[in-house]
Amino acid sequence: MHLMAHAHTAREKTRLMREAERVCASAGEQFTPLRRQVFDLLIAEHAPAKAYDLLAKLGGEAKPPTIYRTLEFLMKLGLVHRIESLNAFVACEVGACDRSTIFLICDTCGRAEEFDAGHALVDLGEAAARDGFQIKRTMIEATGLCAACKKAA
Numbered sequence: 021m022h023l024m025a026h027a028h029t030a031r032e033k034t035r036l037m038r039e040a041e042r043v044c045a046s047a048g049e050q051f052t053p054l055r056r057q058v059f060d061l062l063i064a065e066h067a068p069a070k071a072y073d074l075l076a077k078l079g080g081e082a083k084p085p086t087i088y089r090t091l092e093f094l095m096k097l098g099l100v101h102r103i104e105s106l107n108a109f110v111a112c113e114v115g116a117c118d119r120s121t122i123f124l125i126c127d128t129c130g131r132a133e134e135f136d137a138g139h140a141l142v143d144l145g146e147a148a149a150r151d152g153f154q155i156k157r158t159m160i161e162a163t164g165l166c167a168a169c170k171k172a173a
C-alpha cells in the first residue's frame with residue numbers, strides 16, 4: 021500500500037486516459053466524447069469536483085441528468101469514485117478499481133488522496149466473515165491534514 025501523488029503530470033494524465041480507454045473497450049463500452057471530457061476534467065482537478073462544477077466547466081454542453089449518467093457510467097467501470105462525505109467525484113488514481121477504496125481527505129486544502137486499498141482491508145473482511153457477513157465493497161473516508169499542509173502549518 022502506498023500513497024499516490026495527486027498532482028498529475030502530463031504523462032500521468034495520458035496514462036490515466038489510455039487506461040480509461042482500455043477499460044471502456046474491454047467492457048464493450050464506448051468512450052464517448054462526453055465521457056472522455058468528464059474524465060479529462062476530473063483528472064485535471066486537484067480536489068474532488070462537484071457535479072455542478074463539472075457542468076459549469078462543460079459550458080452548457082450537458083444537462084444535469086446527462087452528467088450524472090456519465091458519472092454513474094465512469095463509477096461503474098471503477099474509473100471515478102464518489103466521495104460520499106463531500107458529495108463530490110474524483111478520478112481513480114490507482115487505475116480502475118471497482119473494489120474497495122480508502123480516501124484521505126485534507127480538511128485544509130480539500131484534496132483527496134486515494135490509497136490503493138489492496139490488502140489493507142483484509143482484516144475487516146475476515147472479521148466481518150466471522151460474523152457471517154460477506155463484504156463486497158468498502159469505502160473508507162478519513163479526514164485530517166495532508167503531508168503538504170502539515171509541513172506548511
Ligand SMILES: [Zn+2]
Binds near residue numbers: 116
Ligand atoms: Zn480507485
Ligand SMILES: [Zn+2]
Binds near residue numbers: 126128
Ligand atoms: Zn492539505
